[in-house]
Amino acid sequence: MDGWSAPVESKVTSHRNSVVSWSRAVLAIALVTGLVAAVPGPAAASGGTFIDDDDSVHEADIETIAAAGFTNGCNPPYNDHYCPSDPITRGEIAAFLTRALSLPSSSTDHFDDDEDSMFESAINSLAEAGVTRGCNPPANTDYCPDESVTRGQMAALLVRAFGLTDPGQGDWFTDDDSSIFETDIDRLRQAEITAGCNPPTNSRFCPNDVVTREAMASFLVRALELDPYLPPTIQPPPALPALPENYDVTFEPGDNVAATVAGEPAGTSFYFEQGIYRLQEITPKDGDIFVGEPGAVLSGAKVLSSFRRDGDLWVASRQTQQHSNVSQGEEYGYCVKGYAACVYPEDVFIDDTPLLQVSSRSQVTAGTFYFDYATDRIYLADDPNGHLVEASATSHAFTGSADDVRIQGLIIEKYATPGREGAVNARIGRIGSAGERWIIARNEIRYNHGYAIKIEADMLIQENYLHDNGHMGLGTVADNVRIQWNEISYNCRAGFKCMGWSSGGVKLDFSDHVIVRWNEVHHNFGHGIMVDCGSVDALIEHNTVYDNEGIGIQHEISGSATIRWNDVRNNGYPIPGPGDERYEYEFQGILILNSEDSEVYENTLVGNADGLVARQDQRPRLEYGEGHICDGWYDLRDANVHDNYVELSGDATAGIDLSGISDYSYFWSKNNRFEGNDYVIDGGEDHAVFRWLERLVTAAQWVDAGQDATGTFTFR
DSSP, X not given: OOOOOXXXXXXXXXXXXXXXXXXXXXXXXXOSSSOOSSOOOOOOOSOSSOSSOTTOTTHHHHHHHHHTTSOOOSSTTTOOOOOTTSBOBHHHHHHHHHHHTTOOOOSSOOOSSOTTOTTHHHHHHHHHTTXXXXXXXXXXXXXXXXXXXXXXXXXXXXXXXXXXXXXXXXOOOXXXXXOTTHHHHHHHHHTTSOOOSSTTTOOOOOTTSBOBHHHHHHHHHHHXXXXXXXXXXXXXXXXXXXXXXXXXXXXXTXXXXXXXXXXXXXXXXXXXXXXXEESOOBOOOTTOEEEEOTTEEEEOXXXXXOOEEETTEEEEOOOOOOOSOOXXXXXXXXXXXXXXXXXXXXXXXXXXXXXXXXXXXXXXXTTEEEEETTTTEEEESSOOTTSOEEEEOOSOSEESOOSSOEEESOEEEOOXXXXXXXXXXXXXXXXXXXXXXXXXXXXXXXXXXXXXEEOOTTOEEEXXXXXXXXXXXXXXXXXXXXXXXXXXXXXXXXXXXXXXXXXXXXXXXXXXXXXXXXXXXXXXXXXXXXXXXXXXXXXXXXOEEESOSSOSEEEESOSOEXXXXXXXXXXXXXXXXXXXXXXXXXXXXXXXXXXXXXXXXXXEEESOSEEEEEEEEOOOOOEETTTEEOTTTXXXXXXXXXXXXXXXXXXXXXXXXEESOOOTHHHHTSOOEEXXXXXXXXXXXXXXXXXXXXXXXXXXXXXXXXXXXXXXXXXX
């Protein structure tokens, strides 16, 4: 048992612009589901920081402590899981409370058994503050970091930490009379931090039951009197057009799909039965429909089954697949320094895990391969025996300039798609004739070398899972496109340069009247959502954009845009993978760059490397075909940034800035304005975090300059 003592006063406060109101009277209401450590906030709809808590009644409280920085997740380095039903350990609880109570570090090593614990520093901070003494009284030389915490121990911890002294009527529960924590349990109940464990009567507390991670979130939210935060309720996607009741042609694995499609008239409907269809490149005709049974896979890869040993490597011979492109550039993309082979579209997979192509045999190590195109050989360091080894060979699953094509319900994977082209490519090559009005819905498109989808005019891209593609999730030049209800993640894995001129998740150039909404865009090795170069009338709304290595949402060198109701978190930090060169500028949650008539409102920005910035760069004027003018044509004017919630921690900033230019009209006379935004700032009132007149200024100076006169500023 733990001897907690010495109350530690919390200085944590939290304010959000979209909080759920919570009456203290609700704390007396018991939950029907499970034995809970505290009465949680309302159950949240799907969405938010973590992907595994959508069914938890504690989700609002989990979101609250994540936003406050008390938890990072349970599966580093990605941390997109919270593990809500796992018992919380004493080590984990030390980390939670050290962050929640803002406890300083300790130079004293208080315990003997935590040397190998990742929580040792937090444990020492908790002991230094007197919140815990140990787990083996009277000596208390051990902390037992891996043991679970009971509800009785949790009551004692919170009572001591928050200085709770009033037991109220006393003897609130019938099952704790023999517990050494009874007095602490009564004080916790009087403070309305818990209601009991047997709703609806709540006559018992269950002091010996363990506390789960989700219940711990509710304990902290109630103890700190934080407002529970609910991620936005996800609006269901609109209904897709009806599919045929009967299909004209049904395929089964082994059929020559491409030849059959070529021989059928326009407007034919095709159905793929479950199984793998290898090395098919399909050229649709106008009005064709392609629908897959669950488990139908179009694969651009062939199986490699013959290897021999060659020194310390394994080699597969007679590999004649090769795209003609061999160099970096504007046509097929640029590579990150050290990954010059990114422009070769052929990939190798071992048990569905992509290997990274290197430029010479001497560079081959575990997890990489070298394709010697001159001798038609592929070299591996990993032993292929007993594993499924595949090499991509076919460029596209679908390609061509047909109109009104529909592709639905397929898994499309492992195509040797060149950079800046898509596995689904509604165009002939990169710059040939293009089709229009394609519907691409409910597909999983993965492990292709270029884009998952090359977007063309009037496309509907809905409810797809686009992940682990070598270049971007999707992008190109197209008007009247709807990109909605998709998950777009872990793209740009092949070493392409996906920051600067490119992106990782979504990029649209010269694209007018585009809608990007209700997408989950995360963990891309580059920017999340980027609208660039002469695009006009973009609507970016209701997206959840998090943990992308670059900027969360960027509107660059373009005309009018509305960016609203997006949840933008933890973007701008390196993530495991090929990565990209870091640029001199910071990676914002939202960046408005050299663009005019942008309205940015009611977004939530938390934990990003940099905050919310409107910036004007010095740019040359360049013209790109058909009268489009990109760089130098648009400049920063009429930016209306209002009613956003922005947390600024570390080096994060917000405001208006210049780069390579000293024209102060962008501050004073081009109608760029911030108004009514709510800021939570790490540091005191003298902490300069706002960009103004090419320097950083304090909140007071920012307001004196005429910005955010009705905004709020919370310092923590």
